[in-house]
Amino acid sequence: MRANPQQLKAIEALDGPLLIIAGPGAGKTFTLVERTINLLSTRDVDPSRILVSTFTEKAARELLTRISNRLLERGMSVNPADMAIGTLHSIFLKLLEEFRPFTRIRRNYTVLDQFDQQYFFYQNSPEFRSIEGLENLLHPGQQVSAWWFAECLMVRLNKLSEEGIDGEALIASAVPEFQILGAAYKKYQELLEANNALDFSTIQVEALKLFAHEKVRDELQNRFDYLMVDEYQDTNTIQERIVLKLGSGTKNVCVCGDDDQSLYRFRGASIRNILEFSDRFSEGTCQTVYLTDNYRSHPAIVDFYNEWMQLTDWGSTPGLDGAAPKSYRFQKTIKSVSHDNDDRPAVFKVSGTDGQADWATQVAAFLRTRRNDGIIKDWNQVALLFRSVTNEKVIEFSRSLEREGIPIYAPRSNMFFERQEIRSMVGALLFMFPQYGSIRQVREGQQLGVWEYYDSCLKEFIAHIKSGTDAQIGPWLVSMAKTHLGLSENTNYAFSGLFYQLLQFPTFSKFLGEDVAHSGVRDSRPARNLSKFSRLLNKYEYLYRVIVFQPERLEKDLLVFFNTFLRFLLDGGIGEYEDESEYAPSGCVSLMTFHQSKGLEFPIVLVGSLDASPRKQHNDLDVLLQQTFEDREPFEPWERTKTFDFWRLFYTAFSRAQNMLVLTAQENTPKGKGQRNVPSAYFRPVYQLLKPWTDLVFDPVKIALAEVKDVNLKHAYSFTSDVLVFEGCAQQYRFFKDLEFAPVRTNAILFGTLVHQTIEDIHKTVLRGEEARVTPEQISSWFRVNYNNISQQERTYLAEPVLRIAEQHVQRYAVRERSNWHRLKEAEIELSLLKPDYILQGTVDLVQDDDGSYEIVDFKSEKKPDLFDDKDKIDRYRRQLQIYAHLLEEKRQITVRHMTLYYTGEESGNPRITFDRSMSDVKGTIAVVDKVIKKIVAKDYGLYDRPEKLCKNCDFRPYCDMNFCRGEA
Template sequence: MISQKLNKNQKRAVKTTDGPLLIIAGPGSGKTFTLVERIYYLITEKNVEPENILVSTFTEKTAKELMTRVSNRLNEDNIQFNLNEMYLGTIHSICLRLLEENREFTRLKKNFILMDQFDQQYFIYQKSYQYEKITGSELILGNRSRWKKAEELLKWINKVSEEMLSVDELKKSPEPQIQALGQCYELYQQHLEEENALDFSTIQLEASRLLRNHPEIQESLNEKIDYLMIDEYQDTNTIQEEIIFLLAGKKNNVCVVGDDDQGLYRFRGATIRNILEFPKKFEEEKCTQIELSVNYRSHPSIVQFYNQWMEQQSWHYENKSFRFDKKIVPAERSYYGREGVIKASGSDGRNDWYEEVYQFLISMREKGELKDWNQIAFLFRSVRNPKVVGLANYLEEREISVYSPRSNMFFDREEIRLLIGAIMFLFPQLPEVRKWNENAYLEEWEMYDQCFLEFTNELRKPENAKLLKWARKKAKAHYNLAENTDYAFAGLFYQLLQFNLFNKYLESETSYIIDSRPVRNLSLFSQLLTKFEYLHRVSVFTPKNINQLLRAFFNQYLRFLINGGINEYEDDSEYAPSGCVSFLTIHQSKGLEFPIVIVGSLESTPRKQYSDLDEVLQENYYHKNPFEPLNRTKYYDFWRLYYTAFSRAQNLLVLSCQENKASGQGTRNVPSKSFVDSYTPLKSWRHVDDIYKLEIDEIKDVNIKKEYSFTSHINVFETCALQYKFYKELDFSPVRHGATLFGTLVHQTIEDIHKAAIRGEEGKITKERIDEWFYANYNNLIKKERVHLAPTTKEAALSQVKHYVERQNNDWSHIKDAEVDVSLVKDEYVLKGTIDLIKGQDNTVDIIDFKSEKKPDLVKEQDTIYHYKRQLEIYAHLVEERTGQQVNNMHLYYTGEDNSNPYVTFPKDGKSIDHTISKFDRIVERIEEKDYSIEKRPVKQCQNCDMRFYCNQKFKE
């Protein structure tokens, strides 16, 4: 039975399942609660299967939280349901799943590369000269640096993808700028195909093409997916809307949820028209519209404040309204008439904003009900603004910790500056490398020089004598490099961790995010180094490449990262860390709530966010006529932005600025004209005694179940808990080795063979076709991993595959499924695995796992066999619990075994499986409790572990 806590409109939203439904969900109106109950209702009352439901969320974090809440809700009633069969995730992740499930119908090959925004921009930068040769490209790229040109081109390329503009039409345009854009886009797509790569925009474009160009796939999905729920619909773009309707098919059981007043992502291509025009997509009165307008989050005066903010704005233009007419009402809750909206600002002419904010915080802690600094969040238009960074520093100097992961302070952190200084010290040739162009001045070198100075100051200290000795020796070797090293930048990074100057940060890691920031930053730096080596296809320093790599690293890569800014670590499960006030952008705060919200950036004014090229594209090349008038969009976006900020507050909303009355040219009024009517009537915190009596809520826990698999988690933890800590928990990026390339290559080629057999194409499993699969997999793997196999090793891998095929005697009837991703939502975590299935006796299935090695001695290496047996038992548990199919036998198949029987077979033993699952549960419990203690080092594994330098020092070996 659905929850009795649902209000009338929430209950109606839950039970309206057939046909199109628009849910306008105001702030704090129980939207997620309603979605959870709606999914629960479909499962329990409508008997819908998991694969028949698609739920799209705005972020992966929201998807995980939703999955956790639904699974907990089902567990309350002991209902078995495999949520992982649902299409649940962001639109990007759902599209990626569709592409992976139907890859053979797309341009993508195995092991395709998925680029983030930095990768995409760097990818364009590295090929920028090709784009600059296109006639008219200067009209798009402008007279900028190559990096800025890449940034500009990236923006327009993504827009073409998101708006699904016709490249042929662009190329035929009479305007040279539009022609050039079409040709640049065409070249970019060619580059993507050559690299077997995807970016976030083309994920959607490829999914759209898949559905439009292959009606049989669309029809299959239409038959399967009965119900769609799309959250945050106001922030969808043109191509996302098309994909949603392609998946919905003729059933049109599409429920979209959102709030047009919180549409924030026009700059990413989102269009508010999707939610405002949704009812018009269907015949009149076919679309049900439900409003969730009761705010369960905020103090009544906060609700009144942001209602007035929206009502005083002008949403009508030329007889059209660009907002749903609504009014949010507070839930019945007693606040005894206390003030819920105040101001805490510096007085005009006194320059005392920092101190005023500080005094307000201290007063709330000493006189009020504030228990933890994490109950307070500051929201700004940008946390990288110098005044905002200044406020953060002011508070931290007075022992109020600030959590601000997007403040662009990564390169200001002590641990990062010392690392940059150390790398500079290790390469004495840098002064020559720096002079790569006598006419070029790179201001980043001033920062580098300061880092170098800070590092050398540390080297003079007696406790760093070992580091000094080691660093001098390395520097001398690098300056006169005569032969190849066995490392590049990432390898050097791990060697530096053996010294106290850096390993002290590894030891400082605690359960508090603010205390673990240094080690998290070291982890992020390791990721940046391995990414550089990946992008430049380098694994070692050579006499020929060393100077070139130094030039690329300092003058390009590191410089671009500094300019673009690096976000520090954010924990999905703890958005407001204990002991810190949060400094967030308003965009970052979307979907969150805080007991006390302090909104700054009150000097802001509406800003134009479109260019002449935007205007031309909208007027002449978009698939739809312009919706909102372009000259009004800056106002609409501004009003929505601050509405979102104001509505994050639960108990107290504070507006804050350094007040200023413009006294002449170059000065301006603060707060700006946009805020005056709302700001002026507010009382200063110093004149409102009631705020100290205000009950302050605690930050709500974010309950997210983590995913664990035997090979990626339990195996690593059992091998070495410290290795797990660094590589899995802290996300240090290991220097890539080719050890797993061999096994992956064998596995992937066998998977191709099995899938051909499953499709009934046994006749295609020929020596020639096996060669094609093998070398295609190899070429795409080395492109992705930047690691090669020696010719003899490659031949050995191919030989293993062919030997396996020969042993089957062209009989593939036993193959049931290949490389199936299976997951099971358990009480405390999600269990995952990738499994090959073969047909067993009497409608049972057998599990088979391939090992690309020789069969071990079953007596002498029984520990290894037992380890693999436990892995198979996990798989058996997954298959039986998730699919209901009974497992008969479990097999290991050793593809490297030439002479004897390659199989090791275990009959399924229920008691043994229960024991293995119990042990799995205990290890997960240790991981969740962050217990990474080890009794002794696993010597064999240490030899190839990047953390060995640190561990040698830690264990004094």
């Protein structure tokens, strides 16, 4: 693809601030990729001095893939993995890790996702509810559940963080409401600090605080020569502050986005960031480039959404003070340059007849007809877009389509707990605890709904056992139920242990066969859902510190699990697995939200939710907060924001369509009080002009739908956690890496991490020139601090004798190596190797001087293995070091002479196994790695010989014992 004049202007504008306004389908990603290539090829800039950010991790990986492919095409030896590419959250988090001593977080901190964060508020709700006036501030005149209270408080405090409002400033205010909020914010931050945790909003708060430290500020403001931030219309106030501070040195800040596709005000996004970007720099210094040529959509589709944006007023009238009117949109008109420009039906309606209930029938008829006449070649060429996919009408609509033979893929429709594999798992867990009857009676009156769900799962599962289709599972479950009913001593398992035992039986093992690895997203859904259930069990046991079942607290654990943890998940809804490289699986019509569809494109798009109207998304407190704490003049009038957001939302939906845009609804007329016209008045000006599909002629000869593009993502693999794991056991790799089952936590991992981190403390202290501080007492202090942080994060603990052994590893290392401190050069160096099909990543533990050249060292917290019996294992480690040496030489322009494995568990003998660095081995080693990764990519998980050492402690051992025979795949 050649750059058009608009794109070329953006690609070549490298100096100073640049604003790129990119309409839908205008080649925005192409432009950012080519601009990056231009930087790397013409400015001789170090990749580490370039920051490129976009909105999602998937988009960041796609950007990295395309940049690396272009570099390979041009034969450039630059490694794009050295650039700071990611979401703003991920980039800020790396900065926090680097400058952790200047933050409140400690090593082994936890990042809370949305559910974790709400649950954190719920678990600590008594402390928040003790703040006088807080409940009434959030829910005036209402009494709400602790869970709903937690959600509302979470939303409110996140918004404070995103808008950069300081908690202390709230407390110091004379406004009582602010003082209450400030007290809640302060309490929350104290709890986060006590638990060594961050949430996504607080990541930004802590990143901004780094600039308060002069030394850190100077380093950060000189860290990047060039910054590019995509989707800038969806950044929030605090993100803007950080980006501008990072770019304050060179002013080479390029932001890209489309104000018309700003969708995330409810998450704190501020449209003024992009509309006023030019004002953040000296007058006349910021260039603005408009990308308005649309390569995606048929001209009629582009005309339609251009017209849609003209239906509302985007300006303001002059104020009483004589202020000039503002425009809250960049005035632009998108022009189609798509090759699909024939005079044919491109925008029309497929709706249910006025006053009848035939919506799904009409849509199914349209889709089947287009499939039968060959226009639709794969169902994935069709997408159904709605404001919400958990709305009852939408769910029933999608079910009706499935009954009509239209397969639907809707991973966010909250159907997780209705899938048969999950209902069976819930039923099996209930069956194993006869105490279920008593705990059900405790809460039946309050939470009948969830107990009805449990009752139905249990009833179905009992019927399944009686059917005899799985003769093995029934007797085992009866035995377990008897054990639990008369439990008199601690078990050696909790829910997750039972989960892995259940997977051995055909009821569940049928979902986990090798064929699943080669199935599409929809066919592998049961296995993926079971995997997600394993992670939920893992999360429950982590949150409540449940390691084993104990007789005295068994009933309490059951009540908390079923009536609190699982109930909240049921109420909140759980999304199913989505493959980021296959957003539109073959064989299915995609059902998704407008927000979910952003950045995607489909040949045929049916847009629903035409009964919608603009909704107010603010209250008086929001207005008061902005008036008090906004450090600039108010921007969009509050009363207009609901209209602006409504128009932007549907504009985004309409512009996803490539070849056909279809508006769809169940039309009706008012038949009584409370009934609305559908479509609502907001759509009528454009909807009424559309012809119904039955009045149009669809000529298969003239209509060639685009194919859904493959998402080309270059995956990153680690030698340790990918290559070595796969070589050790392909089945373990399949279950734990590909399907992402959560292993039951083991202390072996904790032991190694603890030893490694404390040795890292020693290295960093020596490298700072403070080797005198490395005393037995200081090592012991570091060791205990690390242990406290890791055990708090993992909720896993080591017995005191084991702790003493782990500390002995570290103390012994310090004694042995003290005379070699002068040899230390670097520690914990991240490396990567760019290949045509993947990126190989790794970390070198230590680099030492080796008489003018260098030695790399990798630490193993175990006894030195037998050089003969463990030859294969040692050889795998040697290959790992060989690649690391090669990458380090390229990165640092040095020579590595030796490579060493250092075994901290070796008590009396030589703890080292050292290999000479041989240049001739590199190509052969990389060839072996290539072969392994090709097997991983091809999902070649054949197991011909059970690795007994690995099997011993593997969670899937019961499954493999039942489903694999020795010597057979």
